[in-house]
Amino acid sequence: xxxxxxxxxxxxxxxxxxxxxxxxxxxxxxxxxxxxxxxxxxxxxxxxxxxxxxxxxxxxxxxxxxxxxxxxxxxxxxxxxxxxxxxxxxxxxxxxxxxxxxxxxxxxxxxxxxxxxxxxxxxxxxxxxxxxxxxxxxxxxxxxxxxxxxxxxxxxxxxxxxxxxxxxxxxxxxxxxxxxxxxxxxxxxxxxxxxxxxxxxxxxxxxxxxxxxxxxxxxxxxxxxxxxxxxxxxxxxxxxxxxxxxxxxxxxxxxxxxxxxxxxxxxxxxxxxxxxxxxxxxxxxxxxxxxxxxxxxxxxxxxxxxxxxxxxxxxxxxxxxxxxxxxxxxxxxxxxxxxxxxxxxxxxxxxxxxxxxxxxxxxxxxxxxxxxxxxxxxxxxxxxxxxxxxxxxxxxxxxxxxxxxxxxxxxxxxxxxxxxxxxxxxxxxxxx
Ligand code: ACO
Numbered sequence: 406x407x408x409x410x411x412x413x414x415x416x417x418x419x420x421x422x423x424x425x426x427x428x429x430x431x432x433x434x435x436x437x438x439x440x441x442x443x444x445x446x447x448x449x450x451x452x453x454x455x456x457x458x459x460x461x462x463x464x465x466x467x468x469x470x471x472x473x474x475x476x477x478x479x480x481x482x483x484x485x486x487x488x489x490x491x492x493x494x495x496x497x498x499x500x501x502x503x504x505x506x507x508x509x510x511x512x513x514x515x516x517x518x519x520x521x522x523x524x525x526x527x528x529x530x531x532x533x534x535x536x537x538x539x540x541x542x543x544x545x546x547x548x549x550x551x552x553x554x555x556x557x558x559x560x561x562x563x564x565x566x567x568x569x570x571x572x573x574x575x576x577x578x579x580x581x582x583x584x585x586x587x588x589x590x591x592x593x594x595x596x597x598x599x600x601x602x603x604x605x606x607x608x609x610x611x612x613x614x615x616x617x618x619x620x621x622x623x624x625x626x627x628x629x630x631x632x633x634x635x636x637x638x639x640x641x642x643x644x645x646x647x648x649x650x651x652x653x654x655x656x657x658x659x660x661x662x663x664x665x666x667x668x669x670x671x672x673x674x675x676x677x678x679x680x681x682x683x684x685x686x687x688x689x690x691x692x693x694x695x696x697x698x699x700x701x702x703x704x705x706x707x708x709x710x711x712x713x714x715x716x717x718x719x720x721x722x723x724x725x726x727x728x729x730x731x732x733x734x735x736x737x738x739x740x741x742x743x744x745x746x747x748x749x750x751x752x753x754x755x756x757x758x759x760x761x762x763x764x765x766x767x768x769x770x771x772x773x774x775x776x777x778x779x780x781x782x783x784x785x786x787x788x789x790x791x792x793x794x795x796x797x798x799x800x801x802x803x804x805x806x807x808x809x810x811x812x813x814x815x816x817x818x819x820x821x822x823x824x825x826x827x828x829x830x831x832x833x834x835x836x837x
Contacts, residue, residue, distance in 0.1 A: 411436050415445055431466050431475075448819045458639075459816075460647060464497060464802055465638040472718030472767075476636060477501070485725045490631040490795070491515060491601050494573055497636055497802040512601075518574035519595035519604065521582075522552045529586045538583035538790045539668045545579050546572075546797075547661030557655045559808055568656050569801050576794045577601070581608035584787055602628045605794075610782055622736040626729040626777050633722040633770060634792050636799030642666040642673075646800040647807050651816040656804050663800045664793050673789040676775035679710035680785060683744040683751075683776070692751050700760045710772030711755060717765040726773035727752075733777050745776055 409426040422444045425437045435458045438449055451457040466475040474481040477496050484493055488502075495503045495511045503511055528545050549571065550557060556567040582592050585608075593608045603624050611617035637643070645666040650659035667673040686695050698706040713720055730748075734740045752768055755761045778788055807813055 409434070413441075413445075415447075420445070427461075432468065442819075448821070450821055454639075454644075459644055460639065460807065462638065462803065462806060463500065464806060465636045465799070467638055467715055469713070469715035469717050472716055472721050474637075474721050481633060481721050482725060485629045485632050485722075488632065489602075490628050490635065490798075493632050493635055494798040497798055498569055498805065514570045515574045515601065516597045518571050519578055519597060521575050521578050525549075525552060525579075526582070526592065529582060529592075532586065534587060534589065536587070538580070538587060538786055539664065539793070541583040541586070542580065542790055542793055543661050543664050543668070545583070546576075546664055547658055549575065550655045550657040553657075559653060559655060562809075565656070565805055565808070569805070572656070572660065572797055572801055576797045577605035578608060580787075580790045580794050581605060583790065584609055584784075600624070602631065606781070620736055622732050623781055626733045627781065629725055629729050630774055630777060630791065631795040633725060633774075634795035636796070636802065640672070641669075642796065643800060643803050646804055648816040650804045650807055651813065653808075653815075656801060659804055660797060660800050663796070667793055667796065668789060673792045675709060675769075676771035676778070676788050677785045679748075679771050680744065680775040680779055682709045683747050686747050686751070687743060689747055689750040692747065692754055695751075696754060696758060700758075708751070708755060708761075708766070710768055711761065712764070712766040713769045716767065716769065719767040720769040722770035723768040723772050726770065726777065727768070730773040730776045730780075733780050737780055739780055742776070742780070744779075748772065748776060 409428070410423040411426055412421055412423050414421045422440070424441070426434050427437055428434045442448055449457070464477065466478075467473065476484060476493060477500055479488075479496070479502075484496075488496075491512055492503065492508060494515075495507070525545065525548065528548055529541065532541055532544070553568065553571055556564045556571065558564040578595055585592050590612055593611045593613075595604050596607055597604070599607055603619055606619050606624065606627060607617050610619075639647075642663040646659045646663035649662040650656065670678070682695075686692060695706070695708070698704045699708045699711075730745060731740070734742055734745055739745070752772070755766070761767075775785070775788060778791060779785070783791065
């Protein structure tokens with residue numbers, strides 16, 4: 406029994422139970438309630454997971470009060486500035502920064518897997534041209550399990566690793582194909598001479614009739630967007646991947662479930678809403694009107710890109726993207742983009758306003774990311790796809806951690822039943 410415990414008393418029977426308190430390396434401790442039902446015959450209820458930890462993890466830590474995000478202990482700001490998405494992928498998957506040889510080998514292995522099976526391309530033709538690219542992603546990522554049986558033994562560490570390389574390498578190709586299909590342009594095959602992020606931009610925006618060259622400033626910003634979105638501990642889509650994977654489903658199937666969860670506007674879709682809002686406000690002199698609306702309890706309008714369930718401080722990811730947005734717009738000669746001007750001014754006004762200060766509403770990661778993606782040339786319906794591309798590394802790492810855990814069991818929530826009591830079936834001819 407751990408040294409710290411919590412004593413619970415059932416006032417109906419007077420029975421007391423000492424529950425172990427488990428400490429983490431950082432953040433709040435947790436009360437282990439696994440014996441609660443056996444001892445008390447009661448379940449705990451917490452549908453939104455407001456007070457419930459769903460697992461023990463060593464991957465990502467968030468301190469929302471202080472605005473801290475760590476991947477395997479490393480601050481996100483340092484990783485976004487000094488590392489890159491591929492190195493961060495290695496870090497998330499394997500728990501340490503790679504040395505030179507590991508780095509090169511990881512890069513080589515990911516690069517080797519960027520192509521998709523030719524037959525996988527046929528899937529795209531089955532979709533309508535106006536299909537949402539997330540619908541395509543759910544289908545095609547799930548379909549990977551029909552192509553790569555040779556790495557689907559989830560109890561074999563080597564197979565899990567190969568599946569990880571395949572997923573990380575093929576996500577950009579599959580994402581770019583979903584865009585090319587929508588706009589009626591030919592698929593652009595990966596060019597493995599290019600780095601991971603540059604290759605993605607190449608597959609997205611190159612056409613066979615013109616040379617494609619991209620500015621390193623855009624590549625860096627894109628890399629930062631992917632790095633900042635790579636993991637975020639137990640959010641809705643990651644929890645979905647873990648739950649689906651806990652049934653011992655293969656990782657492609659579990660991650661396809663995660664993509665479905667990410668698709669919802671309450672999770673992956675907010676940066677699109679920010680862009681729409683900035684477009685609506687149009688000029689800085691109209692900001693006051695929108696701030697007033699956001700503060701009015703009778704008006705459902707909220708400042709998009711402000712506030713976060715976990716961060717009650719400046720989202721550290723937004724800080725990085727604020728600078729990246731400036732760099733990208735300057736590089737493209739768009740610093741006068743009215744949406745950027747409105748964004749900067751909106752942030753300044755909101756951060757001095759008592760309502761936002763009192764409620765601890767700060768810009769979140771979505772506030773600037775849409776501006777950057779739009780400037781690079783992504784249509785808004787691709788924003789969530791980019792999020793999925795980045796998060797696939799976090800999903801895979803979390804899945805791998807779960808499946809390698811000796812105590813792993815199928816996730817099986819319980820419920821409070823409030824339906825009908827037991828009743829006898831009534832034949833159709835006897836019903837009213
Ligand atoms: N604009 C104006 N008021 C706000 C905003 C906002 N963006 N966000 C919260 N509030 C107010 C609420 O009206 C509420 O006020 P009240 O206490 O007077 O009722 C209070 O702040 C707390 O709001 P909750 O919704 O209870 O806070 P919660 O932590 O559950 O919500 C959420 C977080 C959903 C992100 C919210 O801040 C929001 O709707 N923001 C705008 C949408 C957005 O940017 N979403 C992206 C989140 S980041 C991500 O998912 C990757």
